[in-house]
Amino acid sequence: MKVLKFGGTSVANSQNILQVEKIIKKEALKNQIVVVVSALHDVTDNLIQAAESASKKDEKYIQIVKNIEEKHLNLVKELVPVLEQSSWLSFVKKHINDIEDICNGIFVLGEFTDRIKDKITSYGEFLSSNIIVSRLKSEGIDAVWINSAENIITNSNFTNAKVNFEHTESNFQKSISKNQHQVIVVPGFIAKDEKGNPTTLGRGGSDFTASIIASAINAEELQIWTDVDGMMTSDPRLVSNAKPIAEISYHEAMELSHFGAKVLYPPTILPVMVKNIDLRIKNTFNLEAIGTLISHNLIKSDIENEQIAVGISNMSNISLLTLEGNGMIGIPGISAKLFQCLSNEKINVILITQSSSEHSITIAINEKDALNAENAINNTFEDDIRLKKVNPVNIENSLSIVALVGENMKSRSGVSAKMFGCLGNNGINIRAIAQGSSEKNISIVISEKDIKKAVNVLHEEFFESEIKQVHLYICGTGNVGEKLIQQIYDQNEYLKENLLINLRIVGLSNSRKMIFSDKGISENEYENFIKNGENASVKKFADEIINRNLRNSVFVDVTASSEIPNIYEKLLKKSINIVACNKIAASSDFENYKTLKTITRNHSCKFFFETNVGAGLPIIGTINDLIRSGDKITSIQAVLSGTLNFVFNNYDGSKPFSEVVLQAQKDGYTEPDPRMDLAGTDVARKILILAREAGYSLEFNEIENIGFLPKECMQGSVEEFYQSLIKYENHFKNLLNEAQKDGKRLKYVAEFKDGKAKVGLQHIAPESDLYHLYGKDNIVIFKTLRYSEQPLVVKGAGAGSEVTASGVFADIVRSI
Structure with missing residues (x-):
């Protein structure tokens, strides 16, 4: 038996559900299958939005509920035969009325608790799964609906309930293992506590539901069907060259998902990992794609020939909290005290690092919890702060975590050096570092504004050994500049083939006009840039270079301008390499020359000006x-x-x-x-x-x-x-x-x-x-x-x- 889970995008509309139906039919020919489905795309968010509006006495909730109703009624009309529609339309209306009643109650009370949130959000999966069963039955498929909320037993930690696996597995074994229907459809995400109150498994909980069922029935395989070709080497929204990962271990997948790989809900892995059940991620809309296999049973070849890392993940909206003070040194229980106070506030700690001197402890948490954490820590250590044994907690916001993950990292030297070296060469400052004892993961905390640059730099270093992307900003389009630009266009294919370098002109300026394009300025665009460019400004040109924050950036000055060298220092401090034909900077006051050289060393960048003397002579x-x-x-x-x-x-x-x-x-x-x-x-x-x-x-x-x-x-x-x-x-x-x-x-x-x-x-x-x-x-x-x-x-x-x-x-x- 296999378990197939289909996410919100897979069941977003009738057209997508018909594609899901094809997959179900194909799998059902070979195996008895369990199908776990999410709510229709955006429905969970809409339900929460309606309830929140009601709690604020905003009657907008009425329209939101009507929109949800219309979406489900239209789905019934598009998927269910006309003769069978009446009962299902009534079914939808009945439960939408229940939703409206709940919102009316919230409106009157002005209260929206986590318990009510679980109650109202449970309707999304309940409705979608029933409509899908009605469609499958109408197509002659031997399908049955089973309510996961009657089988998954949790505690009463509403919105993120903890599963009682012993009772839950027993329930599913009774309701599924002996079930003779070819297709068993189950709503994801929803459960009940021991008192019968509706609970949910957290956002992404439908994956978790499928994993719980797969573990309970010892399934042959768990398939997670989504809208991407599998787990990727990085977030494709940030890295255009991100590649699907064909095979990955459970531990690697767990690390990637913990640090932000959205394709898989982190708790999903554990139930199937314990039972050694293969988990496969597939694309509903690209059946030809192999997908990603997550397994214990991967065939390992020669370790020296394998890739060092399997992927890069990232999390945004991170805050760093640092507790430090001389009174912490050698005092037992400080860490326990810190983490206990955070636990009491239900604040999740994502990353931890501590100085060897025990003088400070730094933790990373979600930014939305920062203020609550600050108050909790300062209150807990109030006496120590008053006696100046400990400083008030220091908070840094607008940060991101980037994690490089791979089991082979532990057997290869120089991985950290390679990682930190390429980041340093691109001017990316690391605020905190953590590496687990298993050496499967190196995590760093950086500024949010550097996230795209950092992920691309690391992806290029560890996954794109073929071609290195270089971004050029050129000032000057006179005789020398014009010849240089033409040489770049003419020679770039040679550089790609022989030096594995791709030069991309992304910024161009002369004394009158300037243009920018992160995708590169083509030869045709260069020829017309005087017409299309904006008015030139040396300061604005420099600011654009810094704000665009592209990896492997090189500023090229082929002018004789006395103004342009004034921006060198600013660019070098951002680790942007400079190549200058202009002699002004190198022949300026000795202190300025010396300063530029020092900045170059301190910021791991390069300042080359060979053509200042003798043109192209070495x-x-x-x-x-x-x-x-x-x-x-x-x-x-x-x-x-x-x-x-x-x-x-x-x-x-x-x-x-x-x-x-x-x-x-x-x-x-x-x-x-x-x-x-x-x-x-x-x-x-x-x-x-x-x-x-x-x-x-x-x-x-x-x-x-x-x-x-x-x-x-x-x-x-x-x-x-x-x-x-x-x-x-x-x-x-x-x-x-x-x-x-x-x-x-x-x-x-x-x-x-x-x-x-x-x-x-x-x-x-x-x-x-x-x-x-x-x-x-x-x-x-x-x-x-x-x-x-x-x-x-x-x-x-x-x-x-x-x-x-x-x-x-x-x-x-x-x-x-």
Whole structure:
């Protein structure tokens, strides 16, 4: 014999009940079955709503009851043959009248007790199960109705009654085991106490009813039919990639259901677990789905090849209560006193953790019980609080519990490290931790606002080893930004296939517009985002990133804005990785630079700015590798401006200096105002960044900048600048001639040595590594303790939107 339970969504309407009928017919061909049904969808809530309205003298209850009546009458008309409808319509009306009488009494008395609540809510399952039996009989199925309330005996703890299993099992064995009908229909949820008063088994109690019956009759299998494909690796409302769990042990299922897996009512497991009866969860609306098998008899393969965890569950609306004080240390009975006072108030403790010093005890409870718990604890420890042995209880609200569950966790090292590491890397602060001695479950308490992010991070880490989802927020859509975005679109399939990374652009901004999409901005949307975006705001862009709170977030700055680096600190403190082409932050005041570096370390995030110097060349990365390996940089000599190198490589006196500069601007090597490049400010910032990364404290104003432009060239508009270049052509020719007469070339060089830095034009001899530097190439020559005789040289293209974008791209991948 099998027991099948159908939940509220499965019997929500006539169409769904016809689907249930198909399942019943199929199973009844092979076995005698017991069918346990819930109330129609929302009916229990509506019954409670009607009673609560009546208790508040609100006549709205009359309409609510009428709606309940209409729902059941329509169901009879749709399911029962016309000739048989009259008696069943009368049946419904009679019991709806009873409900109305109860509500009228509540209205008069203004009182709605738990005992009355059990009385009125029991009508939901009573009505649905009788109507379903009438349908099955009309279809020629050998079906009979048995009242679970006459068989399940409980105590008088109304709304959540405790079952007397000995009497209950005896009753069911008598009423079901000898019953010859092929289909036995039983209402779930409802019971009676020993005095005959209606009681209920708690919300979700229909599952429990089915489990009690399965245990009593030693059923072959218990099936829970619902609207999902089984127990899932996580809540599919939070995790789009949640997967059905094919097989799971009783203990694992119990842990998941206790911590919020809604598909199974936690008490359901125990009766069938004791009798070693398989429990299968199936989808009423997807018969092809295998579902989830919960059993003792699972076939275990090699433990090393099995998944560490089976699922992640979560509970919201949690409060943490902490009782602490020096007077608790070494004093026996403190915990007993605490839990007894909570028990007296019928407050369920979900999670417990205690410091090893015995200085504090922290518990997690439902948020709705927090105020009652606070009063109960403070009253219980009133004398200790007055004597300052114990502090008044501290309460934190708006929290959630996340539990990682799996029996294999106990035999695998590093699970906690993996769990806490991925959460920490995403800026998720853990308020409390609990791990049972069985090591089947690691539970954490976090802020409610982090719940979606945390569950997705853990699911990705433990269940989605194939692809890691990365969310990109990009500021800047100029030459470099445009190339970067295109490279991401072009290369993403390669990254998925070879690096198991999926880059998703979820935020985009330039100086005018910005757009966001958690699902990702497609290539078509990017091309039209100027039309569709809202007005850009640096502050709002940062706030959106933080508020969206997406896992594996990376902020990418491909601008030259002095405003955008002001949000770096805020983002880093939220453990959002930053990749910056922008040099402002790394070359700002040393204290600000140092602060950003410290925040990066303290918040387990990354701040990469390789393209600040040398575009896509691995210059900063080389410095970092040298320092990390214990080397020390003693000097740096470099040509760091692709613009200036292009200008002086092409200025040979055959055409005016002004024309060479203008050509550089037309080719995209200079800023819109070329003086920003020619003044050496940009080069000074770059050598400053290299010196700092090499471990030296240096400020921008300490760099000696030996300019080569006449003062007049630095004044006025860009047009006036070009006119002054023409005016001072002889000055530039003299600079060139001075170098050439000694067989040397002009190079704009940055140097760092003995803690000091300078930038300026130099005459470079043929034997120097700087001499043979062409086009827009950069070069950096490092001398270190290890590279003292033969220096370390990094050389290559140091300018251009394509190579700069590729350097930013490389930093993005490196930051993941």
